[in-house]
Amino acid sequence: MQQDHDIIIVGGGMVGAALAARLGNAGFSIGLVERGDAPEPASGDYDLRISSLNARSLAFVKLSGTTLPEERCCPFRHIDVSNQDGTGHSVFSAADSDMDDFGLFIENRALQHALWERLKELPSVTCYTQSAPTSTRATDATRRVELDDGRTLSARLVVGADGARSTLRQLAGIETTSYDYHQRAMIINVETELPQQDVSWQVFTPTGPIAMLPLPGHRASLVWYDTAQNTLAREQLDDEALKAAIEAAFPKRLGNLIRVVAHASFPIKRQHAKRYIGKRLALMGDAAHVVHPLAGQGLNIGLHDADTLAEIIIKGRDPGDYLNLLRFECQRRAANQAMIAATDSFHHLFTGARPLRQLGDLSLHLAERFPFAKRMMMQQANGLNPFKMW
Ligand SMILES: Cc1cc2nc3c(=O)[nH]c(=O)nc-3n(C[C@H](O)[C@H](O)[C@H](O)COP(=O)(O)OP(=O)(O)OC[C@H]3O[C@@H](n4cnc5c(N)ncnc54)[C@H](O)[C@@H]3O)c2cc1C
Known part of the structure; x- marks a missing residue:
């Protein structure tokens, strides 16, 4: 049977491109199928889509030989969590976990572009842009993917990293469970x-958290979670009215705003694929799971999926070996399920009914009182083993 690549990856977003770069760097022949074009470099004003990369994600990206654009990265050393009335407050510092920082904030497009720049340098990676799969079928030894540009590709493993609405997941007949939080996140870039x-x-309010993600210089990305109705009404405000609304709702520590640069809002949903694997097929990133973004972990757990699968593939002989895929599913489903449960509890503890919110306040108190528990939470959030104490 003809085989074009060792591995085909569908979706060249941050997770798919990171996996392609890591495996391409290890010498595997990779076909990367992306519906859009190769990403443009980030320049000018900061983009609205920002993500935090934790220690494990950064180490994984580095292993592929990718260089991040330092001038567009903002490392952060403290995470400050409180509630609106001031009865619960906890500050997590990287130094408490013997780290220089917790990681960094970077625009999604800057990370994706840096990964694609690395892909261009790797001779074993072929990028098929403006292409999407229309059907897929597995034999014992390979899986074929028919593309909408008329091409057919085959490989020993096909990975679906094509986002929350994954075509590959649908073509493989893998169902999902989902939950609507009835919230929207408004992202506002400000000077x-x-x-x-x-x-x-991050400050928890009864209608949802408000958060400040730092960007280099005098820029910040504000995230304002609220009901869909309130958010859509706020979206209609002109920049001056929005600036006034932010100054009234956000804590004084934000200081004066010079201007609102850009804004947009996204619905908040959770989604989990019932299976991550099939015959010579694996799903990862948002194609496999979408979590509430309040803990800034969606991309991180997607990159941890890619890290786990890459390590299994590099150590094994056949990238699509079913037992290896099962190991991937077991390891990652347990970790991702734990993250879904944690973000869900945060949501319900801090935006639920009053007794639940009191429990949330108590948990912030306890985190502040017990440095041991705090350190474990931070290790977990960084993708590190929380039980490893030295
Ligand atoms: C408001 C908000 C804030 C967030 N903040 C954070 C944060 O701070 N930290 C964090 O870790 N995560 C965060 N996340 C989550 C994070 O953005 C996602 O988890 C991440 O983008 C998922 O990456 P991905 O590569 O799996 O999917 P995507 O980014 O969706 O990429 C999918 C790629 O596949 C391509 N594609 C789609 N369909 C096809 C097809 N049929 N054929 C070929 N290609 C296709 C797309 O063009 C795209 O390039 C946030 C999410 C939201 C909504």
């Missing part, structure tokens, strides 16, 4: 009088 660096903070 501030104060330099917004070093700390990322």
Whole structure:
């Protein structure tokens, strides 16, 4: 049977491109199928889509030989979590976990572009842009993918990293469970009088958290979770009215706003694929799971999927070996399920009914009182083993 690549990856977003770069760097022949074009470099104003990369994600990206654009990255050393009335407050510092920082914030497009730049340098990676799969079929030794540009590709493993609405997942007949939080996240990029660096903070309010993600210089990405109705109404405000609404709702520590640069909003849903694997097929990233973004972990757990699968493939002989795929599913489903449960509890504890919110306040108190528990939570959030103490 003709075989074009060792591995075909459908979806060249941050997770798919990171897996392609890691495996291409290890010498595997990779076909990367992306519906869109190769990403453009990030320049000018910061993009609205920002993600935090934790220690494990950064180590994984580095292993592929990818260089991130330092000037567009903002490392952060403290995470400050509180509630609106001030009865619960906890500050997590990287130094408490013997780390220089917790990771960094980077625009999604800057990370994706850096990964694609690395792909261009790797001779064993072929990118098929403006292509999407229309059907797929597995034999014992390979899986074929028919593309909408008329091409047919085959490989020993096909990976679906094509996002929450994954075509590959649908073509493989894998169902999902989902939950609608009935919330929207409004992302607002602002220019501030104060330099917004070093700390990322989040304040829980009864309708959802408000958060500040630092960007280099006097820029910040604000995230305002609220009901769909309130958010859509806020979207209609002009920049001056929105600026006034932010100054009224956000804590004083944000300081004066110079201007609102850009804004958009996204519905908040959770989704989990019932299976991550099939015959010579694996799903990862948002194609496999979508979590509430309040803990900033969606991309991180997608990159941890890619890290786990890459290690299994590099150590094994056949990238699509079913037992190896089962190992991938077992390891990652347990970790991702734990993250879904954690983000779900945060959501319900801090935006639920009053007794639940009191429990949430108590959990912040306890985190502050017990450095051991705090350190474990931070290790977990960084994708590190929380039980490894030295
Ligand atoms: C408001 C908000 C804030 C967030 N903040 C954070 C954060 O701080 N930290 C964090 O870790 N995560 C965060 N996330 C989550 C994070 O953005 C996602 O988990 C991440 O983008 C998933 O990456 P992915 O590569 O799996 O999917 P995507 O980014 O969706 O990429 C999928 C890729 O596949 C391509 N594609 C789609 N369909 C096809 C097809 N049929 N054929 C070929 N290609 C296809 C797309 O063009 C795209 O390039 C946030 C999410 C939201 C909504």
